[in-house]
Amino acid sequence: MPASSPIVSLRECRRLHSRKERQASGRFLVEGIRPVRAALMSPARIEVVLYVPETLRDGYGQETIDLARSRNVPCQPLTSTQFSSISTRENPRGIAAIGRQAWSDLGQLATTTAPIVVLHEPQDPGYLGTILRTCDAAGAAGVVLTGNATDPWHPTALRAAMGATFAIPLVRCDVTTFVAWGRSLSIAIIGTSDRAATDYATREYDDRFVLLMGSERQGLPMSLEAIADDMVRIPMAGQADSLNLAVATSLVLYEARNQRVRRAVAALAFGS
């Protein structure tokens, strides 16, 4: 048991498992070496790192504690029983951090040069984390969550995002607010739908565009489809009737990215 007085109580940590408490406090709890490292190396404000000294004996774990200390983040040792009581995992990895949620607003996205992804009411925290990870990898400028979306600061979402939550601007707003903002933009708004006529891979994508992705079950609501300049479909073989949302989002973002690269290569070739 550590002798010094704790920086944060175990009860405070456990409270962050609840969305209500996360929203009230504006904080999050993230677990695992990789996500904690990513949080420490990002602009996210990390208030405390919690760790089990015996569990984190290897070099990578110890380096992470050193990294926290070098950034003046207090590190609070816990026993493994204490750690298990704040963990949401079956096999706790012995390291977690508490930090401040960072939300952006639509105005901060408007000046960027890369695609903006709008997710309407994503329901599963793990999928949402995977989509953020994919958006980050594909170079998206930000992610807008509309409607009744699950919480990107949910422990499962943070784990699946592998640090992307701290790297990519996140906005949440209601559909009406987004629609008003979307109409004011001078860039293409592209939606996806199983019923669309255009194969996503046959369309040209500019460097900047807005991609609207509906939920797996419901698709996009009419109010969002109404502001789309174009709707595209991801064709499917086999007996599948839909793709995982993270997969569908990645396919459109990477097709756009691949076109961007081909344009750059062509410009170089003709410029030389």
Added chain:
Amino acid sequence: MPASSPIVSLRECRRLHSRKERQASGRFLVEGIRPVRAALMSPARIEVVLYVPETLRDGYGQETIDLARSRNVPCQPLTSTQFSSISTRENPRGIAAIGRQAWSDLGQLATTTAPIVVLHEPQDPGYLGTILRTCDAAGAAGVVLTGNATDPWHPTALRAAMGATFAIPLVRCDVTTFVAWGRSLSIAIIGTSDRAATDYATREYDDRFVLLMGSERQGLPMSLEAIADDMVRIPMAGQADSLNLAVATSLVLYEARNQRVRRAVAALAFGS
């Protein structure tokens, strides 16, 4: 409580939660309306459908029971307490089925015309299910699991696959067996690696090729890399250092699919 004698005991059902029991019996347990429907409409041998009459009152649920009866699959009613005891879900949906696992062998894949996907030691049943769903949607000819792979007949894998497990040929074999078979093929073998020089989107893919995908943590073992004709990389922006395996697999398969479509369109244009 149903009056007729049960076709299958609850204990037998619960045993199928264990991989060892699934392997010993060659059976699987699948839950949920969509996966059960997909199983019934596939060539999979379904032995029994278990359902809670009160829970399945809506049209879609009732249709699924009718479908089972029309295919001469016995339907066994359960109370919701009984059903909960065989379910692996927090919110059981009131329908499940038991069927026979179907495995293919490498020889059955050799004659096909579409890409074959090799997954080396995938660890997470949910991700594996999502990959199968994606492979089916992208028109893959089959999936080969090498090494110490998780079980595609795990209830979580079956749920995530949304029926693709029953639609796409599945092979499992050790790496040595696969390497020997791979060397005998006259089609390109393409592996993925973060360290590869070639951007996956700049390569040309024939209709037929083999795609080697390593595990997220370990990548491909040397023995598999050694038989690859080419290694490709999926470029990543942001701070991400890897992509979800289902996402990475889908990107390569859909790039190949998109090239196939463009070739077909070009052939039509020049042929007319």
